[in-house]
C-alpha cells in the first residue's frame with residue numbers, strides 16, 4: 001500500500017532532525033518500512049520513529065504515558081525540536097487512550113495475546129514494542145515467573161546443619177547474615193538472584209551454595225554444574241574466585257564435605273555465547289527449547305551485563321528442572337543492548353518484601369531471622385532474591401564514594417573526593433594535558449617492563465606485562481571528542497611517543513593495547529577482549545597480540561585481528577566485569593543523557609586501590625549524579641510485582 005501523502009511533512013521533519021544528528025538514520029528508515037507494509041498515518045509513523053530511536057538507547061518499548069506526559073524528557077530533545085516533529089504529524093492523539101485506539105487500529109500493530117502473529121509491532125497495554133522485544137520480554141517474564149513460583153521441597157534440618165559447617169569459620173559481618181540466607185533461599189526454588197555491590201561476597205556465597213547443593217543432592221555424583229558470564233574476562237574471574245573459595249573451604253571443612261571432589265568436577269566457566277552454542281553468521285544458538293542445555297545448575301555472573309535478547313535465549317535453552325542463579329550488581333550500568341534485565345528483576349531487592357512463608361523458611365533453613373523491616377508481600381521473584389549489603393573490599397573512601405553516588409548524594413560524594421585521602425583523587429578543573437600526564441604515569445610501568453629484557457616466548461614474562469597493564473586504566477563516559485575514547489587514545493599515543501615509551505611504525509607497534517570489537521570465531525577472540533601487542537619471538541619482524549585468559553596466555557598474529565581499536569582509554573560500558581588497581585574516570589564537558597549516576601558508580605567500582613576522577617568542570621559530577629538511567633521496559637509489570 002502506498003503511504004499517504006500527508007506523511008511527507010513528517011518525513012521532512014524527520015530528515016531535518018537526522019541531519020542535525022538528533023535521530024539515527026535507522027529510525028526514519030524503520031518508520032518508512034512500517035509505512036510500506038500497511039497504511040501509513042503520520043501519528044503511527046511518528047510512533048515508529050520514536051520506538052526505533054528509543055531502542056537504540058536501550059529501551060525495549062515506547063511508553064505511551066511518557067510520550068503524552070513529557071515527550072522532551074523521553075526523547076532528550078528541546079521543546080522546539082519536539083514541536084517541529086509533532087506539528088508535522090499533527091493532529092497527535094491527546095492521551096494514552098486515544099494513542100492506544102489509534103495504534104490498535106493499525107494493521108501493522110498486533111494487540112498482545114498469544115505468541116504467533118506476523119505484525120512487526122505489538123501494543124501491550126500502554127506499551128508499543130518491536131515484535132522481537134515483546135517476545136523476549138514475554139519469554140523472560142514467563143520463564144522467570146514460573147521458576148520463581150516453583151517452590152522446592154527442602155530438608156531444612158539438613159540444610160541448616162551443612163550451612164553451619166560451611167559458614168562456621170567466617171566472621172559474621174552483618175546481621176542477619178544475608179550470605180547464609182541467600183544459600184538457603186536459592187535452594188528453595190528454581191531461580192535465585194544474589195545481588196550486591198563489589199566485594200559483598202557474591203562469589204564467596206555462590207561457592208558455598210555449590211558446596212551446599214553438592215552436600216544435600218540425592219545424586220551429587222551426577223550433578224551437572226555450569227558456570228557462565230557475558231564476557232570471557234568475567235567468566236575467567238568467576239572460575240578463579242570459585243576455585244579459590246572452594247580450595248579455602250576444603251582446607252577448613254574438607255573432612256566433613258566432599259569439596260575437593262566438587263572442585264575437581266567443575267569445568268571451566270564459559271561465555272554465554274559459547275555456552276549456548278553461538279554460530280557464525282546466525283543469531284540463532286545451537287541450544288534452545290528443542291535442544292536444551294545439559295545442566296542441573298547454571299550460575300551466571302555479571303548478570304547486569306546480560307541484555308534482554310540474551311536472557312531470553314538463555315531461559316529458552318534452560319531445561320525446566322534446572323536451577324538458575326544470577327549474580328550481579330543491580331546498580332551497575334545496564335547492558336549496551338536493549339533491556340535492563342537484572343535491574344528490573346531486582347526491583348524489590350533493596351526493600352526485601354519477604355512474605356511470612358519465606359521468613360519462616362529462612363529461619364528454619366539458615367538459623368538467620370530476616371528482620372521485620374524486610375517483611376512484605378512483594379511477589380514470588382522477590383522471595384527468591386537476596387541483596388548482600390556489606391562490602392568487604394570497599395570499606396574505605398572508594399566505597400564511601402560509590403555509596404554516596406549510588407544514593408544520589410552530591411555533597412557527600414564531593415566531600416569524599418575532596419577529603420585528601422590518597423585512595424581517592426579529583427582533578428576538578430582538568431585540561432586534556434592532565435589526563436595525558438595521568439596516562440603516561442599509569443602506563444609507564446608496563447611499557448618499561450615491555451621494553452626491558454625478556455620476550456614473549458616466555459609465558460611468565462608475557463603474563464607479567466599483561467598484569468602490569470591491568471594495574472591502570474583510563475575510562476571515559478563517551479566515545480567521541482576531546483574527552484572521549486577516540487580523542488584521548490590518539491592524544492595518549494602522541495604523548496607516549498614523545499616520552500619515548502612507544503615507537504609507532506604505522507597502526508601496529510610494540511606496546512599497543514587493543515580491544516576486540518567483534519566476536520571472531522576463527523581466531524577465538526571476542527568482543528571486549530583486551531590484548532597487548534608484542535614482538536613475535538619466532539619472527540622478530542612480526543607482531544602478535546597477547547591475551548590473558550584466566551591464568552593462561554595466548555596470542556594471535558596482529559594482522560589477523562581485523563576488528564580492534566586502541567585501548568589506552570575505553571568506555572565505562574566496556575570496563576564492566578573488570579577491575580583495575582588504579583582507575584581514572586574522565587567525564588566530558590557535557591555528556592547529555594549518557595552522563596548518568598549508574599555510569600559514575602560503575603566507573604568508581606572498577607577501582608580496587610586508587611580512584612581518580614577527572615572533570616573539566618566540577619558541575620559535571622553533580623549533573624551526572626543527578627541523572628538516572630531509566631530504561632523503558634514492561635518486565636516489571638509483566639512479572640506482576
Ligand SMILES: Nc1ncnc2c1ncn2[C@@H]1O[C@H](COP(=O)(O)OP(=O)(O)OP(=O)(O)O)[C@@H](O)[C@H]1O
Pocket residue numbers: 170171173179196197198199200201202203204205241392393
Ligand atoms: N563472609 C565472609 N567472610 C570472610 N571473607 C569474606 C566473606 N564474604 C566475602 N569475603 C571475602 O571478601 C572478598 C570479596 O568477596 P567476593 O569476591 O565474593 O565479592 P563479590 O561480591 O563477588 O565481588 P565482585 O562484584 O567484585 O566480583 C573476597 O576476598 C572474599 O573471600
